Amino acid sequence: MIDVQRLRVLRTVAEHGSFNQAAAALHLTPSAVSQHVAALERSLGAQVVARSTRGVTLTPAGRIMVGAAESVAAELVHAKQQVDRLGSGRGQITIATFTSGGRLLLPGALASLAAAHPDTVVHVREAEPEDSLPLVRQGAVDVALAYHFDGPLPGRLGPSSSLAWTALMKxxxxxxxxxxxxxxxxxxxxxxxxxxxxxxxxxxxxxxxxxxxxxxxxxxxxxxxxxxxxxxxxxxxxxxxxxxxxxxxxxxxxxxxxxxxxxxxxxxTRHIGVATILRRNNPQVMTVIQALQEQIETLEES
Missing domain, CATH: 3.40.190.10 (Periplasmic binding protein-like II)
Structure with a gap:
């Protein structure tokens, strides 16, 4: 059994690049952080970080575990939100968007969401991709309307990532x-x-x-x-x-x-899409993505 707290510690080490900075963020001692990471490595039978005088870097196994840590953290946040909503009986969705995309694409998608899920409470926050994608990974945002230029997204994607990217338009x-x-x-x-x-x-x-x-x-x-x-x-x-x-x-x-x-x-060219948590089957999120796709089809036809 993998300890969730040890995953949290590894994720923080990955974010800060050193045991000392991770310890400060977690309000632990550097020795305690090192012990958590060592215990995780023993339970896995694999090294998750490479230590050097310049800090620590993730090994391939470490990258896989950080992706898992992000997924676990996001799912725990999502589960807490669901528990909180049980009393009210109302769904809730939080959407992050960059300004120009939100202004043109989001209103129509939100109208479709309101029609399909009239009791859903919608929260919208403005954020650039370098801010909104980490919020999705953390579970603070359900879906991010984002973009990237010819280079990669400002966030980890791939087999070890907790993010799913749905391309919408060029x-x-x-x-x-x-x-x-x-x-x-x-x-x-x-x-x-x-x-x-x-x-x-x-x-x-x-x-x-x-x-x-x-x-x-x-x-x-x-x-x-x-x-x-x-x-x-x-x-x-x-x-x-x-x-x-x-x-x-x-x-x-x-x-x-x-x-x-x-x-x-x-x-x-900018490439516009939406980021969500991988494997999240949220009906409100799926409605928003489908509505954005339909909105773009309408714009391209006009």
């Missing part, structure tokens, strides 16, 4: 130009053609993405303004501050004074 980025821009009438643009233009960006991740593409095109972009809101970024474009790179779903509502031009291949 969200290509477009260049947004002032009406009077020399290239505003083009059908598409290569990023390299904009090497001399100043930029206004709607989030820090888009800036990092632009710089990566610009480096491939051989130039260093001049970023004059960085905001946390794509609508504000487009407003600055309309005011002549610079040009911008905006995901498709953040292009509504329209703003006077700007033109939107697709980027020629290879097109910068």
């Amino acid at each position: 969200d290509p980025l477009h260049v947004v130009l002032p009406d009077a821009h020399r290239l505003a009438d083009r059908a598409s643009l290569d990023i390299a053609e904009l090497a001399d233009d100043p930029w206004v960006l709607g989030c820090l991740k888009t800036e990092a993405y632009l710089r990566r593409y610009a480096e491939r095109a051989g130039f260093d972009p001049e970023v004059r303004s960085t905001t946390t809101d794509y609508f504000f970024a487009r407003s600055l474009v309309a005011a002549g501050v610079g040009i911008s790179l905006i995901p498709s779903i953040a292009l509504a509502p329209q703003i006077a004074g700007v033109r939107t031009v697709p980027v020629a291949p290879p097109t910068p």
Whole structure:
């Protein structure tokens, strides 16, 4: 029998990368943390961490056990929530979402959820993927509407992960130009053609993405303004501050004074999906995922 407390200790060690920091987080001594990990290794008959002067790293067996620890922790939180709801007789779901995706996709999905499960209490919290995915793993959130760019998700996926990822749509980025821009009438643009233009960006991740593409095109972009809101970024474009790179779903509502031009291949793209706990058969969660899929199908047909 694997001790749940030892799994919790291993998970904390993995999060902090050292026995000392894990001990502080758990209000234990480093010696107690080491003893818990050693006892877990004895019960498994396998080493779960590799110790060095620079800290500890997970072994393959350790990664498997941390994934199991995340699943166990999330299931315990879920079970406690179910017990808490027994008295009220009402279901409950907590959804995390990034702003532009939530604004466009979530309202229709929540309407479908209300129709299918009228007694369900819905909680929505705004969070970027690097924050929302850990919340799903911890059981604090039932489903996260999230995204990633061409690279991997900001969280562990794979055989040892407690997360399941359901891809929903590709969200290509477009260049947004002032009406009077020399290239505003083009059908598409290569990023390299904009090497001399100043930029206004709607989030820090888009800036990092632009710089990566610009480096491939051989130039260093001049970023004059960085905001946390794509609508504000487009407003600055309309005011002549610079040009911008905006995901498709953040292009509504329209703003006077700007033109939107697709980027020629290879097109910068966000990949939107939902993260849930693996093997969780929650009817409210399944309704939300299905409603999001139907919402996207409707948008793509229009």
